[in-house]
Amino acid sequence: MSQLPPPVRTGRPAAEQNGNAEQFAFRPASKAGRKARLSIQEMSGSGKTWTGLGIAHGLSEGRRFAVIDTEKGAASLYAGVGGIQFDTLAMDRYDPRDLARALDAAAQAGYPTVFVDSLSHFWKGTDGTLDQVDRAKAKYGGNKFAGWKDGTPMQNDMVAAILAYPGHVVASMRSYTEWVLEGGKPQRVGTRPEQRKGIEYEFDVAVAMDIDNTLEVLKSRCPSLNRKVIPRPQGARDIAGPLLAWLSTDPQPETAPMPETDSTEQ
Template identity: 65%
Template structure:
């Protein structure tokens, strides 16, 4: 609800905010597509939890869908699961850095009739934190514990009141720059829209993008301006060229 804007003077940097009042996972995909089109190098989703259990979030979508299946909530996940998965794919395929926050709570379960504390759990689909390159949890005392990291510098690390720029962003960016291959999705988008594209060239392009795990890259359709994934854009153009021939 625009709370991030309250920190602008504390951080000494400028950034844009997009307050949202409903949390349909498809709306987040639209926001990501618009941000990609505008060339934002970094997107922060604060927080992802409402897209799970907020107004029109995944759980709401399942509740609404169950009426199609005779009130069977389990069957409602036929609609809810694809929405959730497509949202995650859009986050993972964004052409820039993505930082996501989630609320957390203590996960209590009954063991032999007694409540057992299983630690903190993110308020989102179980296990979602492991989709990201780095995942950490912060306690009430502002101690940050890394629970998963592809970057060796963070594995098993606990930071007390960390400085985000110095302790997290810099070592992570340094590690990425050492071995990460720079990918510019505009090259693929231009190839998909090229006047001289052929069904065969588009099939090769699709395979290249698929190998880079970038099929779900969100963007705005070059003609309609509506959100679409890179993979769907390539398939749409290929189908149109085949029909034309």
């Protein structure tokens, strides 16, 4: 069998090569300017709202922050407790595009932190992503799967808005619950959050809270929080403090030495 000739690479104009080199230029890694992204998932009664407010207060370093409230004013019941001060935006319909607009309004107002309580409503509440998919299926002959052509971009744009916010973002989510037997007694436990599968991967830190108000760190890019289990957490001290310390630590990268040339090489 005859061998194929080696591939011939056609040279590109120098200007085009230089442009691509600038576009794909690598730079030293840095956390400079990075803001926290944290999610809290829990069953009803686990303390997510109070814990989320404490974390947002700590991340804001005492300044007023914003709460996007879908929980019928639950957060406002804690206003002033422990010196926590915030402004709220109450929402009773949950189009994911409206969350993006609310985040944009918070950014224009200059809030250092936004607490979304809760993100679950923008998934399965009135006008949430699931509602949008159900409505869109009519355009595709009742095919609900095809309705995701409309729903997925809305969901993705909402997540992009959370990630693009110029300050810190804390988002609570309700958990699906199940009953299990522990020691012969039925116990209610939380499973995954009521949001699109994999949503927790979008956050730097994802925590879960149980009915005893114990916080477990499920995932953390902040090393000092990795796998922590904290009974009755104080959000500002136990979570926000380590997060701010981690984000503010950005050592100057060392310059790698150039490889030495063997003087005996010809």
